[in-house]
Amino acid sequence: MLNIRSIDVVNAARADGLGVKPLYDSYSFLNIPTLISALLTGEGHTLMPEDVLGDLPRRYRAVLALWIDAMGWRVIEPLLDRHPFLRRAVAQGVVSKITSLFPSTTSAHIAGFFTGLPPAQSGVYEWFQYEPKLGRIIAPLLFSYAGEKERDTLTKENFHPLDLFPAQSVWLPLVMSGAKIYVLQPSNFARSAPSKALGQLATAHGYSTFAEGLVRAYRLIESHSPSDAPPALIWMYYGDYDGVCHDYGPNALEATAELEHTLDALENVLIRLAQGSEALLLVFADHGQIRVDAKTTIYLNQVVPDFARYVAQGRKGHLLVPAGSPRDFFLHVKPELLDEAQAVFAEATKGRARVLKTESLIEQGFFGANPTETFLARVGNLVVLPEPGETVYYYEKDRFEQKYYGHHGGLTPEEIEVPLIAMQL
Numbered sequence: 001m002l003n004i005r006s007i008d009v010v011n012a013a014r015a016d017g018l019g020v021k022p023l024y025d026s027y028s029f030l031n032i033p034t035l036i037s038a039l040l041t042g043e044g045h046t047l048m049p050e051d052v053l054g055d056l057p058r059r060y061r062a063v064l065a066l067w068i069d070a071m072g073w074r075v076i077e078p079l080l081d082r083h084p085f086l087r088r089a090v091a092q093g094v095v096s097k098i099t100s101l102f103p104s105t106t107s108a109h110i111a112g113f114f115t116g117l118p119p120a121q122s123g124v125y126e127w128f129q130y131e132p133k134l135g136r137i138i139a140p141l142l143f144s145y146a147g148e149k150e151r152d153t154l155t156k157e158n159f160h161p162l163d164l165f166p167a168q169s170v171w172l173p174l175v176m177s178g179a180k181i182y183v184l185q186p187s188n189f190a191r192s193a194p195s196k197a198l199g200q201l202a203t204a205h206g207y208s209t210f211a212e213g214l215v216r217a218y219r220l221i222e223s224h225s226p227s228d229a230p231p232a233l234i235w236m237y238y239g240d241y242d243g244v245c246h247d248y249g250p251n252a253l254e255a256t257a258e259l260e261h262t263l264d265a266l267e268n269v270l271i272r273l274a275q276g277s278e279a280l281l282l283v284f285a286d287h288g289q290i291r292v293d294a295k296t297t298i299y300l301n302q303v304v305p306d307f308a309r310y311v312a313q314g315r316k317g318h319l320l321v322p323a324g325s326p327r328d329f330f331l332h333v334k335p336e337l338l339d340e341a342q343a344v345f346a347e348a349t350k351g352r353a354r355v356l357k358t359e360s361l362i363e364q365g366f367f368g369a370n371p372t373e374t375f376l377a378r379v380g381n382l383v384v385l386p387e388p389g390e391t392v393y394y395y396e397k398d399r400f401e402q403k404y405y406g407h408h409g410g411l412t413p414e415e416i417e418v419p420l421i422a423m424q425l
Contacts, residue, residue: 002080003096005051010097010417018354018385019411020099024368027052027098029418030112032284033170036063039280040231041177053422054094062224062279064217064425065235067113068262069106070242070408072288073097073417075250075259083260085267089283093423100287102366103328104408104415106242107140109286113235114198116170118368123375124165125367126324126409130332132377133163135315137323140164143193146322147399152193161197174233175201182220184213184236202235210238210262211269218273221425225277238262242289249405250289250414274425283421289406290327290414292391297326297402299395300384303348310334310341323380326391326402327409330358330380342382353386366411388412
């Protein structure tokens, strides 16, 4: 069934022209881990409302948590009565609308899924962000300096992933109860430094294709079906759809074809193999995407002649740019120039973006409650939030360019509203 209550609550979260305010205390991506723990142990507390499960049982031996990057509510809504897998989900399970975190970016959600913390507390909030210990802008999930292509280069700087990501794990009580956790990710980063650190309580598996990953997930479900087997969480991440949306836009034929191909695999591989296993399937996303045009991007350092005068410098004189993404461009402005920079950048993007002091979003709880000193030290003090369809960024040839036709990071419904599908296999 469709969860009408969740749809109404999320729709009501659209706030004063900024977009959708994340519902950290209810229908939120952040509450999926505690929901899973409660389903596997019968214990613990979750802020996720119970109606996301409808009439489904509240206890399972195995939960397959399938994360499809960028599969926003707006792209699955038209398919709910058309695609066989989604029709099955509506008929046999529950399809709810929930919110992502802010920023609506994979880095914040990976940190949140493994630590249980919102960006204000995990300190990991965007694809690119400032790291005070290194004095540079870095890419947390690549574990490299911003603009580098190679993964895990920060290990050469005597910098450990646990210097970046919180050491705490939301999954510790589940493991202490005797349950097993399995992490399935594409082989090219299944054993990267961040994956090892965040998945320290799990057994890692790599896969090459989505269908192969689903078969691996099925075999793990099967191995935990005997009555004397421990409960198991099987978490699987799939990111190819996100890449296609970036390249072509979320409404392009290429993106629709990739999404339907992904849903076809769920119906024709996973359902065919695992139906009757009595495991719970949860399908969700970290964010959606919104259509943008790479050719119309505003590059602040090109339209503001003295741009560099406003921006703080880090190690060896590096300007602390670009933090965030072209949909939520965070700037580390010299404190004494903050008001002036806000006015100048607002004029340069007039009618196409909002330029806000980050402090105002922190105070309103957009990053979650109780921000830590670590987060406050990492986040920029000014943020540019482009209007729908717009992008604002920093240009440096061959390092920082906005080449995409689909993007995310902001607060629009397209970016923030995501599905949570619950169905017994």
